[in-house]
Amino acid sequence: MAETRLHPAQLILPMFVREGAAESVPIGSMPGVVQHTLDSLRAEVARAAAAGIGGVMLFGVPEHKDAIGSGATDPDGILNVATRVAVAEAGDALVVQTDLCLDEFTDHGHCGVLDARGRVDNDASLARYRDMGLAQAEAGSAVLGLSGMMDGQVGAVRSALDSAGxxxxxxxxxxxxxxxxxxxxxREAVQSSLQGDRRSYQLDPANRREGLREVLLDVDEGADVVMVKPAMSYLDVLADAAAASPVPVWAYQVSGEYAMVEAAAAHGWIERERAIDESLVSIARAGAEAILTYWAIEAAERWARS
Structure with missing residues (x-):
């Protein structure tokens, strides 16, 4: 009788890979989530493939940062190296995806480069995104997650990729x-160096119509898939996007959503597994065709046993 059903292939696991790490590093605010080494990345990608989830989304945690995020475009930077490792391990069993944003790589922690007055320079950031997109595609990433929220980012990266084959x-x-x-x-997970905030380029939580407008702008620029993020506090925006978008709509169940459930469950205030499943179903019910969630492997393995 259930109207909404979820399959493991609809789940995507975000993963953090730390440059220079000798062993996996637990993330204190996200119990059960770690910064991976390249070796533990291989093992977890293999586990993800065996669980039947749809993909992994990789984030790099570099040892060194600078003002323009040089590590993001270095073929030997941690994210591009991790991409090659994950692709070699996964083969065709799942889709290897990469985060295309500069915030993990910049010493100021913003998603773009800064101008002389310390403000994010949208057009200069697009030039970096083009180069980053090419580096990720050449490393083997099948899906580039353009998360920086710069105006025109989809069109800029699409043009660069098409021109480069x-x-x-x-x-x-x-x-x-x-x-x-x-x-x-x-921000703990990627060891963010953020100074200030990102309200000048991310959306105001009060704005519902603007969310749909941004979705349609990305579709017009050539996005193959569009994202609503966060998920659970923006189910109305997600439902609007799902009703209007001609391309698939995904949602990201973000770190704070994960941490809240884990913390409440640790205190015995909620039933953990039921809360996980209910949260995922609510996101799918609102219209998400795939969900980025830190519970991807756990949920898929548990559903297979039930």
Whole structure:
């Protein structure tokens, strides 16, 4: 009788890979989630493939940062190396995806480069995104997650990829990405150096119509998939996008959503597994065709046993 059902192939696991790490590093605010070494990345990708989830989304945690995020475009930078490792391990069993944003690589922690007054320079950032997109495509990433929220980012990267012979690389536009407090644990996960905030380029949480407008703009620029982020506090925006978008709509169940459930369950205040499943079903019910979630492997393995 259930109207909404989920399959493991609809789940995507975000993964953090730390440069220079000798062993996996637990993330304190996200119990059960770690910064991976290249070896533990291989093992977890193999486990993800065996669980039947749809893909992994990789984030790099570099040892060194600078003002323009040089490590993001270095073929031997941690994210591009991790991509090659994951692709070699996964084969065709799942889709290897990469985060295309500079925030993990810049010493100021913003998603783009800064101008002389310390403000994010949208057009200069697009030039970096083009180069980053090419580096990721050449490393083997099948889906580029454009999460920086720069105006014109989808069109800029699409043009660069097509000109360089990568017309089949999929662009996932983080179209409706809100300036949310629920990203807090993620910033620990990537060791963010953020100074200030991102309200000048991420969306105001009060704005519903703007979210749909941004989705349609990304579609017009050539996005193959569009994203709503965070998920659970923006189910209305997600439903609007799902009703209007001609391309698939995904959602990201972000670090703060994960941390809240884990913390409440650890205190015995909620039933953990039921809360996980209910949260995922709610996101799918609102219209998400795939969900980025830190519970991807756990949920898929548990569903297979039930």
């Amino acid at each position: 990568h017309p089949d690389t999929v662009l996932l536009g983080y179209a409706a990405k809100y300036a949310s407090t629920f990203y807090g644990p993620f």
